[in-house]
Amino acid sequence: AQTVTQSQPEMSVQEAETVTLSCTYDTSESDYYLFWYKQPPSRQMILVIRQEAYKQQNATENRFSVNFQKAAKSFSLKISDSQLGDAAMYFCAYRGGSEKLVFGKGTKLTVNP
Amino acid sequence: DSGVTQTPKHLITATGQRVTLRCSPRSGDLSVYWYQQSLDQGLQFLIQYYNGEERAKGNILERFSAQQFPDLHSELNLSSLELGDSALYFCASSVTSGRVYEQYFGPGTRLTVT
Numbered sequence: 578a579q580t581v582t583q584s585q586p587e588m589s590v591q592e593a594e595t596v597t598l599s600c601t602y603d604t605s606e607s608d609y610y611l612f613w614y615k616q617p618p619s620r621q622m623i624l625v626i627r628q629e630a631y632k633q634q635n636a637t638e639n640r641f642s643v644n645f646q647k648a649a650k651s652f653s654l655k656i657s658d659s660q661l662g663d664a665a666m667y668f669c670a671y672r673g674g675s676e677k678l679v680f681g682k683g684t685k686l687t688v689n690p
Numbered sequence: 691d692s693g694v695t696q697t698p699k700h701l702i703t704a705t706g707q708r709v710t711l712r713c714s715p716r717s718g719d720l721s722v723y724w725y726q727q728s729l730d731q732g733l734q735f736l737i738q739y740y741n742g743e744e745r746a747k748g749n750i751l752e753r754f755s756a757q758q759f760p761d762l763h764s765e766l767n768l769s770s771l772e773l774g775d776s777a778l779y780f781c782a783s784s785v786t787s788g789r790v791y792e793q794y795f796g797p798g799t800r801l802t803v804t
Contacts (some may be wrong), residue, residue, distance in 0.1 A: 622795035
């Protein structure tokens with residue numbers, strides 16, 4: 578079974594600074610997708626970024642980028658120029674052949690003004 | 691706004707009772723997924739329906755059941771409720787059953803069992 582591990586329960590960053598959230602996963606599949614979801618206090622799950630395992634190039638969406646290391650099974654999220662609105666729980670998720678999303682436990686990000 | 695709607699937003703009920711949670715997927719989406727978010731278990735996949743048929747099952751209790759109707763809306767039925775069933779229940783939808791498409795989440799239904 579696939580597992581996703583987020584080793585940082587909580588992180589904090591100063592406004593305008595850069596922060597990296599870590600995620601590792603375990604799978605025997607070769608074809609899969611990885612996602613980062615954001616869950617603000619409203620509890621809505623918002624897709625931040627996705628990465629296809631077959632693509633070597635790291636995905637980027639505005640201030641959000643990933644560092645995908647397939648051999649190490651690592652998928653970290655970098656948030657640049659952090660804003661107060663980035664404060665939220667961030668979940669790393671894996672999706673393979675079974676289509677269901679497997680989530681990590683989450684990292685609570687605090688942004689300090 | 692993801693386009694996925696869930697009703698009700700909040701539900702408070704007593705142990706032993708039965709409730710029904712409703713989900714309307716985004717227009718055109720054929721696949722519906724149900725997830726449970728609790729403090730103990732985190733976010734867990736429960737079940738998936740695709741165009742009216744059950745597609746995959748996860749950690750769904752026998753007391754729970756779901757269905758997807760011809761108009762593609764889905765309902766999650768929870769019966770013989772226990773205190774531990776208190777959680778946030780999410781519905782998500784995607785265009786089709788395939789690996790390429792993202793799942794878009796509804797706002798969730800918060801269930802409190804007293």
